[in-house]
Amino acid sequence: MAMPTQVIVSASAEQPRWGFDASHPLAEVVARLHRAHGDASTTRNIGMVACAQCWEQAIRADERLAVEFELPALDIDPDYVDTVAVERACKSDTSAVRLTPAERRTAVAKLTAQGLTLNQICRRLRIASRDVRSIQGGGRSGQSLRLAIRHSKAVAR
Ligand SMILES: [Zn+2]
Numbered sequence: 001m002a003m004p005t006q007v008i009v010s011a012s013a014e015q016p017r018w019g020f021d022a023s024h025p026l027a028e029v030v031a032r033l034h035r036a037h038g039d040a041s042t043t044r045n046i047g048m049v050a051c052a053q054c055w056e057q058a059i060r061a062d063e064r065l066a067v068e069f070e071l072p073a074l075d076i077d078p079d080y081v082d083t084v085a086v087e088r089a090c091k092s093d094t095s096a097v098r099l100t101p102a103e104r105r106t107a108v109a110k111l112t113a114q115g116l117t118l119n120q121i122c123r124r125l126r127i128a129s130r131d132v133r134s135i136q137g138g139g140r141s142g143q144s145l146r147l148a149i150r151h152s153k154a155v156a157r
Contacts, residue, residue, distance in 0.1 A: 020055055021047025030058040081106045089125055099125070108135040 021027065027049050034050030045051055079102045086107045089097040099107060104127065111121045118136075122129045 019047060020049070022049055024049070026055075026058045026062055029062075030054050033057055086110065091124075104131075105135050108132055112136060 030050045034054040
């Protein structure tokens with residue numbers, strides 16, 4: 001099970017966005033694992049979080065889960081859109097589906113493209129008209145709305 005440190009470090013080349021430190025999405029899990037085996041020393045830890053074995057264990061477990069549930073591995077893209085959640089939110093009878101900002105943008109774009117009015121969109125997604133307008137007005141950027149519209153059309157197909 002033990003993996004040489006250099007193998008783990010080289011694996012980070014495949015995920016250049018995440019270093020193996022406290023900002024890694026699995027860092028909390030890794031730190032918990034590490035505490036559980038009672039090794040309090042931090043000198044040989046990677047990223048001041050945990051030893052190589054704990055990093056490996058957490059990352060392997062995460063990959064296994066991802067495979068088992070057919071999830072994208074380590075899905076931490078803030079622009080990731082759960083299309084099922086968006087679909088649910090866009091149906092009027094929803095019991096408040098929680099959407100991420102990216103999903104909300106997609107849902108607003110989708111309903112806008114369907115010709116719904118501002119008020120209808122607010123009611124359906126249960127968000128303030130100010131928020132809908134800011135998304136329709138471009139949100140973070142006009143491009144993200146265009147992307148969201150394109151995405152929602154692709155989903156509707
Ligand atoms: Zn450890």
